[in-house]
Amino acid sequence: MLSQRIASLRPSPIREILSVIDRPGMVSFAGGLPASETLPHLAHSDDPALLQYGPSEGDPELRAAVSEQLRALGLDAPTERVMILSGSQQGIDLVSKLFIDPGTPVAVESPTYLAALQVFRLYGADFTNLDWDRAPTAPLAYVVPTFANPTGRCATRDERDSLARACLDSGTTLFEDDPYRELTYEPCDRVPVAARMGGGSWVYQGSFSKTFAPGLRLGFLAASEDLFPHLVMLKQAVDLHSSTLSQRLVLSAVTDPSWAQRLDDLASFYRNRRDVFDDALRRHLGGLAEWQAPAGGLFFWLRLTRPLDTRTLLHTAIDRGVAFMPGEEFFPDRPQLGTMRLNFSHADAADTERGLRTLATLLDGAADHHTEQTSFQRG
CATH class of the missing domain: 3.90.1150.10 (Aspartate Aminotransferase, domain 1)
Structure with a gap:
C-alpha cells in the first residue's frame, strides 16, 4: 500500500541522537550544533534553545497541547503520535511521498483543495471519485469534511460514519485535512472522520494559519500507529524540523487562558x-x-x-x-x-x-x- 520510495527510507541517526542531547550531563559530539553562546539574543527571552535545532517531531510541549485538543475530539492521538509541520501543506507532501507512485489511485472529492491536487499530480496520482457511501477504490482517500475548500460544505454525521466504515472495509487510508474546523458560524457535525477509524489507517491534520498567524508556517498532524514512524522519517529527510521559534510562539498562544x-x-x-x-x-x-x-x-x-x-x-x-x-x-x-x-x-x-x-x-x-x-x- 505504501510507495516504492519508502522501501529505501531509513531513520536519520543524527536526528535520533539530537533528540537526546538535552539530557542532563549529556556531552554531544554528534550533530553540527552551533555553540549556544554564539546565537543571537532575543528580546524578552534568555533561552538559547529558541534558536537552536530541535526534534523532528516538534516541540514536546506543543505536541502535548495539540494531543490534548485532538483527544478531546475523539482522536486516538497521544503526544508520541503528533508531529508539528512546516505548514499543513507539508503534511500533504509527506503523505503523498508515503503513498503515491506514478499511477497510484487517490480518491478525492470533485471539486477539492487545489494545492492538494497539485501535490498529488506532482507524484503521479490517478484520481478516482470519492463517494461518501461506497468503499474507495484507492489506497488513499483525501477529504476536507468540515467547511471544505472550495465549496464550504460540511459533511453530515451519517456521511462521516459511512466514509469511516467504507475506508475500514476496503483497507483505504483516510487522509483528513481539517484547517477550518474552528471557524464555525452555524451548528454542524464537526467530529473528525478519523475519530471513527479505530483499527484503521488514517492521517489527520490541521493548521495554526487560520486561527493564529499564517506567516509562522506551522501545522500539525496525527496518524495511526502504522503510519506515524514513516512520516517522521520523511520529515527528517525534508526539513529536519519546523521552526523552533515559531513553535514557541504558537505554544504561548494556544496555552494562554484567553485562547x-x-x-x-x-x-x-x-x-x-x-x-x-x-x-x-x-x-x-x-x-x-x-x-x-x-x-x-x-x-x-x-x-x-x-x-x-x-x-x-x-x-x-x-x-x-x-x-x-x-x-x-x-x-x-x-x-x-x-x-x-x-x-x-x-x-x-x-x-x-x-x-x-x-x-x-x-x-x-x-x-x-x-x-x-x-x-x-x-x-
Missing part, C-alpha cells in the same frame, strides 16, 4: 464578514449566480446561471482591481465550467462592495458576449 476567547472572537468576526458578503452578493450577483452561505470556513462557492469558463475572466478582473479563484481549477479531471471561489474573510465592507460590483459587471458582459457568439454560430 478559547480568541477562537470565539474569530468566529464572531468572520460570521459578520460572511453575512456582509452574502448581502452584497445578493445585491450584485443575484441574477448571475447561485450559492449557499457557508456554515464555516472562509469561502463562498458560486455557480453561474449562464456557465462560462471563469479562467478567461481572471486577467481582465485583475486589471480592474479584483482577484478571484476560477472554480475550474479545483476539479481533479474534467472541470465544470461556470464556477468560482470567493474569499470573504480578507476584504472589509467597502472593498467587498466595490469588488463584487466590478465582478458583476464583468460577468454580465461576458455572459452577453457568450450569448452573442452562440447566436452567431447557430445563425
Whole structure:
C-alpha cells in the first residue's frame, strides 16, 4: 500500500541522537550544533534553545497541547503520535511521498483543495471519485469534511460514519485535512472522520494559519500507529524540523487562558464578514449566480446561471482591481465550467462592495458576449 520510495527510507541517526542531547550531563559530539553562546539574543527571552535545532517531531510541549485538543475530539492521538509541520501543506507532501507512485489511485472529492491536487499530480496520482457511501477504490482517500475548500460544505454525521466504515472495509487510508474546523458560524457535525477509524489507517491534520498567524508556517498532524514512524522519517529527510521559534510562539498562544476567547472572537468576526458578503452578493450577483452561505470556513462557492469558463475572466478582473479563484481549477479531471471561489474573510465592507460590483459587471458582459457568439454560430 505504501510507495516504492519508502522501501529505501531509513531513520536519520543524527536526528535520533539530537533528540537526546538535552539530557542532563549529556556531552554531544554528534550533530553540527552551533555553540549556544554564539546565537543571537532575543528580546524578552534568555533561552538559547529558541534558536537552536530541535526534534523532528516538534516541540514536546506543543505536541502535548495539540494531543490534548485532538483527544478531546475523539482522536486516538497521544503526544508520541503528533508531529508539528512546516505548514499543513507539508503534511500533504509527506503523505503523498508515503503513498503515491506514478499511477497510484487517490480518491478525492470533485471539486477539492487545489494545492492538494497539485501535490498529488506532482507524484503521479490517478484520481478516482470519492463517494461518501461506497468503499474507495484507492489506497488513499483525501477529504476536507468540515467547511471544505472550495465549496464550504460540511459533511453530515451519517456521511462521516459511512466514509469511516467504507475506508475500514476496503483497507483505504483516510487522509483528513481539517484547517477550518474552528471557524464555525452555524451548528454542524464537526467530529473528525478519523475519530471513527479505530483499527484503521488514517492521517489527520490541521493548521495554526487560520486561527493564529499564517506567516509562522506551522501545522500539525496525527496518524495511526502504522503510519506515524514513516512520516517522521520523511520529515527528517525534508526539513529536519519546523521552526523552533515559531513553535514557541504558537505554544504561548494556544496555552494562554484567553485562547478559547480568541477562537470565539474569530468566529464572531468572520460570521459578520460572511453575512456582509452574502448581502452584497445578493445585491450584485443575484441574477448571475447561485450559492449557499457557508456554515464555516472562509469561502463562498458560486455557480453561474449562464456557465462560462471563469479562467478567461481572471486577467481582465485583475486589471480592474479584483482577484478571484476560477472554480475550474479545483476539479481533479474534467472541470465544470461556470464556477468560482470567493474569499470573504480578507476584504472589509467597502472593498467587498466595490469588488463584487466590478465582478458583476464583468460577468454580465461576458455572459452577453457568450450569448452573442452562440447566436452567431447557430445563425
